[in-house]
Structures are given as structure tokens and as C-alpha cells.
Amino acid sequence: MYIKRNLERKFLKLNHFFKVMLVTGARQVGKTTMLKHLAEGTNRTYVSMDDLLARDLATRDPALFFQRYKPPILIDEIQKAPALLTEIKRICDETEEKGLFWLTGSQQFQMMTRVQETLAGRIGILHLYGLSQQEKRGISFTEETDFSMDSLLSRRAEAEALTIGQVFQHIWEGGMPGVQGVDEETRQAYYSSYVETYLFRDAAEAGGVTDSFKFGRFLQASAALVSEQVNYSTLAQAADISIPTAKSWLHLLCGLDVLYLLPPFYNNALKQLTKTPKLYFNDTGLCAFLSMWLTPETLMMGAASGHYFENYVVGELMKSYAAGRNKANLSYYRDGSAKEIDVVIEENGVLHPLEIKKSANPDLREVRKFELLDAATLHRGRGGIVCMAGDVVPVDEKNALIPSALL
Structure with missing residues (x-):
């Protein structure tokens, strides 16, 4: 059963403002689950960089990668394919569409520095932790x-x-x-x-x-x-x-x-x-x-x-x-x-x-x-x-x- 995350409200609000949204956090805290839940009923493509074939394509030819996996897209574990960031920047600069890219990643310092440098002004970054006591109890304080x-x-x-x-x-x-x-x-x-x-x-x-x-x-x-x-x-x-x-x-x-x-x-x-x-x-x-x-x-x-x-x-x-x-x-x-x-x-x-x-x-x-x-x-x-x-x-x-x- 899906447990509603309190970060959903903030994510959806900022998704209407930024072209790229990144959710960071530790492994297994529910980043992908939350974003897949929010993407239900839409045509958003999903691809994980844990997939070796997808990661190889992303590393070799980022432009071809986005021909194969067309935006709007959810890319899981983006830190494993940093070569995609420059291509994401190029695509963002050619469109005014918001919320085009949803990314997840472990908050490694080198990855975060590169994201902030490459996608400055285009990306909203949120942090997801494990379930809080509020979320377990189904509470979201008003x-x-x-x-x-x-x-x-x-x-x-x-x-x-x-x-x-x-x-x-x-x-x-x-x-x-x-x-x-x-x-x-x-x-x-x-x-x-x-x-x-x-x-x-x-x-x-x-x-x-x-x-x-x-x-x-x-x-x-x-x-x-x-x-x-x-x-x-x-x-x-x-x-x-x-x-x-x-x-x-x-x-x-x-x-x-x-x-x-x-x-x-x-x-x-x-x-x-x-x-x-x-x-x-x-x-x-x-x-x-x-x-x-x-x-x-x-x-x-x-x-x-x-x-x-x-x-x-x-x-x-x-x-x-x-x-x-x-x-x-x-x-x-x-x-x-x-x-x-x-x-x-x-x-x-x-x-x-x-x-x-x-x-x-x-x-x-x-x-x-x-x-x-x-x-x-x-x-x-x-x-x-x-x-x-x-x-x-x-x-x-x-x-x-x-x-x-x-x-």
C-alpha cells in the first residue's frame, strides 16, 4: 500500500516553476516510488540508470539517449550518468515547458556540485528522508x-x-x-x-x-x-x-x-x-x-x-x-x-x-x-x-x- 509523502505538495508546486526537478535522498527511502505515484495517468517515460544498457547509452551518446527515451521523463539514479546533465541543459534551453525532467539521485557531493553548476536556474532540488512519524500515521499538519x-x-x-x-x-x-x-x-x-x-x-x-x-x-x-x-x-x-x-x-x-x-x-x-x-x-x-x-x-x-x-x-x-x-x-x-x-x-x-x-x-x-x-x-x-x-x-x-x- 502506498504511503502518502508530505513532500508531494512541495514537489508538485515547484514542478510548475522549474524545468527540472531533482529528488535526492538515501537508497530505498521511496524517491522513485513517490515520483512514479505522482506520474500515474501521464505519459512520462521512466528509465533507471541501474539498467546497464540504458546507462551505457546515456554515457556514450546523451543526445541519442533522449531520442530513445523522450521527455517528459523520470530518470532514476542520475548520479550514475552525469553526462546527461549537459544534454538536459541544452533541451531545457530550447523550451519553456516546465517539469520536463524528473530526476532522483543519491546526494553525493560531487554529483550535487555538477548538477548545481550545469542546471543553475533550471532545477529545483528537494530532499526526501525515510518515513516520518506523521507519514506513518497519515498526518500532514495544516x-x-x-x-x-x-x-x-x-x-x-x-x-x-x-x-x-x-x-x-x-x-x-x-x-x-x-x-x-x-x-x-x-x-x-x-x-x-x-x-x-x-x-x-x-x-x-x-x-x-x-x-x-x-x-x-x-x-x-x-x-x-x-x-x-x-x-x-x-x-x-x-x-x-x-x-x-x-x-x-x-x-x-x-x-x-x-x-x-x-x-x-x-x-x-x-x-x-x-x-x-x-x-x-x-x-x-x-x-x-x-x-x-x-x-x-x-x-x-x-x-x-x-x-x-x-x-x-x-x-x-x-x-x-x-x-x-x-x-x-x-x-x-x-x-x-x-x-x-x-x-x-x-x-x-x-x-x-x-x-x-x-x-x-x-x-x-x-x-x-x-x-x-x-x-x-x-x-x-x-x-x-x-x-x-x-x-x-x-x-x-x-x-x-x-x-x-x-x-
């Missing part, structure tokens, strides 16, 4: 949130609260559409195959990784550091590789959209801020698999449960803003005194600070840390503590307890 009581209460009216068991079922299950609702044995087989057939192969093709054993250990070490500051020395030691190789592999996994590095908050008016990013997985199910959490119950009761809850909250925020109308920058605050704010959302020149606590009754004094941002050159707006509270509860005039189900 309004963006500014973390005010009114907007939070409006969302509360649209979404029921989640139990801690439901949240960790979502965390453990992850967001890959192909693994939803399967049993534990099938889930383990899915993720094992995902690592061996996609990650190892893509790492070899995109980054020249030849030692799959050490790369597997690197993946496991990354999962062990989830929601922590990146430590290249620890990663290198765990995988028995050099620190430069650890940096290269981490950069590669970010390019493959497996990992996400949350940047540290920076502001000219604040001193002694950390420069080290924090490490998160774009799919918590993959992270749980790599760390051998075999059931949602053991994950929920385990020592790392707070880190997984933080990863889940950061992931839900990223998915929400990727599909939303407003652009926002996410970061985290940490200074030389080790004072930390889990997430700082910068939107429209306003800072929204958030703490993340796997508790239904967190310490309300946590919001006092938000005053650290008052010295910044940007205005501090509303924020709060994202937690397992069953309802929206005001803490003070600017902050509230925010149920995680409302993100």
Missing part, C-alpha cells in the same frame, strides 16, 4: 509551527499523543518503506541486505572503499556514537584505520545520506563555542540494527535510549522542514563550559531553542539555558522541551513542554 502555544495546540488537535512504546517502535523500525510492519527476522534480513548490497557497493563506487570488513566496523562505531560529538580518533581506532581515512569515510556516508552531521551554533557575538558537529543517523532503524538492538523493548530500556530519542527528534525536525514551506537552519549550542542546548532552529532571523528529554516529566529548569542565546545578534523566540509529555504544557511565557508527536 500549519507550520512557530512553537507558540497557539500553533502547538493547533497541532495537538490534529494528532493524538504517542506512548513511549509507540515512539520506540517507530525508532526501532526506522523509516524505510520496504521494512514497515515486518517481523523481527525479516527486518534483520532487510537491513543486513541493505548494508551489503547498497552501502558497501555505493561506498566502493563513490569513495573507493575496498575493505568491506573495516567499513562495516566503521558503520558500527558510528552507530555507537549516535547523538554525540564526532570523535575521529575513536572511529579510526574502532575500525583500525587512520584518522584521515575516518574523516573521508564519514564524509562519504554523509554524501550517501546515511549520516547527518548537525553543525554547531555559531554567532559573532558569542565566544568559545565548539566547532565539532554531532553525529546522527538519517534512519534510526539502520542505527539500531548496527548496534544489535533486536527489539524495540530492549532499545527502549537500554543505556542508549536517550541518544536514540534525541536522534529521532532531530530526524523528525529535519523531515518536517524539508517538506515544509519555510526554510530553517538547525544547529546545536555548546560552549567552553560544556553548557549545551540540544537544537537551535534559526528561522526568519529568530532563534527557537529546544531541549530533548526522554521523559514525561522533565526538569523545567532546563529552559534557563536558553538565556545563553540572548547575547546573540538574533532574537530568541519561542522554544521548549521536546519530551514524552501527553499534552502541551506552558513552562513560562516563551517555552512549553512539547510532545514529540507534534513535530
Whole structure:
């Protein structure tokens, strides 16, 4: 059964403005499925660059390729045939038709740079993550949130609260559409195959990784550091590789959209801020698999449960803003005194600070840390503590307890 994606609204809107639309994201998050669903009932051609014959033609003779596969077209895994980009530019420059080319691709840095250089002004780029808790529940909030009581209460009216068991079922299950609702044995087989057939192969093709054993250990070490500051020395030691190789592999996994590095908050008016990013997985199910959490119950009761809850909250925020109308920058605050704010959302020149606590009754004094941002050159707006509270509860005039189900 097809699960409606919240990114569909934004994609269809921008499709009427740009000649080319590119949807990036990790393998198996549903990019092709979403675009095929949107193309139903139209005459849009579909071709995958995983097809060796099609890829060979695209590489040898891009002009002939588009005689064989005529636009409007959906091209899957465009990063495997970068020679097509120049021909796409030529065709776009000869027509005013919008939405002529739909592309999907893994967000590798070299590919993205070439796309942006070749198709500047002609392409709209959107990012699709795995399924969010909203999408699994069939919810699409009608309004963006500014973390005010009114907007939070409006969302509360649209979404029921989640139990801690439901949240960790979502965390453990992850967001890959192909693994939803399967049993534990099938889930383990899915993720094992995902690592061996996609990650190892893509790492070899995109980054020249030849030692799959050490790369597997690197993946496991990354999962062990989830929601922590990146430590290249620890990663290198765990995988028995050099620190430069650890940096290269981490950069590669970010390019493959497996990992996400949350940047540290920076502001000219604040001193002694950390420069080290924090490490998160774009799919918590993959992270749980790599760390051998075999059931949602053991994950929920385990020592790392707070880190997984933080990863889940950061992931839900990223998915929400990727599909939303407003652009926002996410970061985290940490200074030389080790004072930390889990997430700082910068939107429209306003800072929204958030703490993340796997508790239904967190310490309300946590919001006092938000005053650290008052010295910044940007205005501090509303924020709060994202937690397992069953309802929206005001803490003070600017902050509230925010149920995680409302993100």
C-alpha cells in the first residue's frame, strides 16, 4: 500500500516553476516510488540508470539517449550518468515547458556540485528522508509551527499523543518503506541486505572503499556514537584505520545520506563555542540494527535510549522542514563550559531553542539555558522541551513542554 509523502505538495508546486526537478535522498527511502505515484495517468517515460544498457547509452551518446527515451521523463539514479546533465541543459534551453525532467539521485557531493553548476536556474532540488512519524500515521499538519502555544495546540488537535512504546517502535523500525510492519527476522534480513548490497557497493563506487570488513566496523562505531560529538580518533581506532581515512569515510556516508552531521551554533557575538558537529543517523532503524538492538523493548530500556530519542527528534525536525514551506537552519549550542542546548532552529532571523528529554516529566529548569542565546545578534523566540509529555504544557511565557508527536 502506498504511503502518502508530505513532500508531494512541495514537489508538485515547484514542478510548475522549474524545468527540472531533482529528488535526492538515501537508497530505498521511496524517491522513485513517490515520483512514479505522482506520474500515474501521464505519459512520462521512466528509465533507471541501474539498467546497464540504458546507462551505457546515456554515457556514450546523451543526445541519442533522449531520442530513445523522450521527455517528459523520470530518470532514476542520475548520479550514475552525469553526462546527461549537459544534454538536459541544452533541451531545457530550447523550451519553456516546465517539469520536463524528473530526476532522483543519491546526494553525493560531487554529483550535487555538477548538477548545481550545469542546471543553475533550471532545477529545483528537494530532499526526501525515510518515513516520518506523521507519514506513518497519515498526518500532514495544516500549519507550520512557530512553537507558540497557539500553533502547538493547533497541532495537538490534529494528532493524538504517542506512548513511549509507540515512539520506540517507530525508532526501532526506522523509516524505510520496504521494512514497515515486518517481523523481527525479516527486518534483520532487510537491513543486513541493505548494508551489503547498497552501502558497501555505493561506498566502493563513490569513495573507493575496498575493505568491506573495516567499513562495516566503521558503520558500527558510528552507530555507537549516535547523538554525540564526532570523535575521529575513536572511529579510526574502532575500525583500525587512520584518522584521515575516518574523516573521508564519514564524509562519504554523509554524501550517501546515511549520516547527518548537525553543525554547531555559531554567532559573532558569542565566544568559545565548539566547532565539532554531532553525529546522527538519517534512519534510526539502520542505527539500531548496527548496534544489535533486536527489539524495540530492549532499545527502549537500554543505556542508549536517550541518544536514540534525541536522534529521532532531530530526524523528525529535519523531515518536517524539508517538506515544509519555510526554510530553517538547525544547529546545536555548546560552549567552553560544556553548557549545551540540544537544537537551535534559526528561522526568519529568530532563534527557537529546544531541549530533548526522554521523559514525561522533565526538569523545567532546563529552559534557563536558553538565556545563553540572548547575547546573540538574533532574537530568541519561542522554544521548549521536546519530551514524552501527553499534552502541551506552558513552562513560562516563551517555552512549553512539547510532545514529540507534534513535530
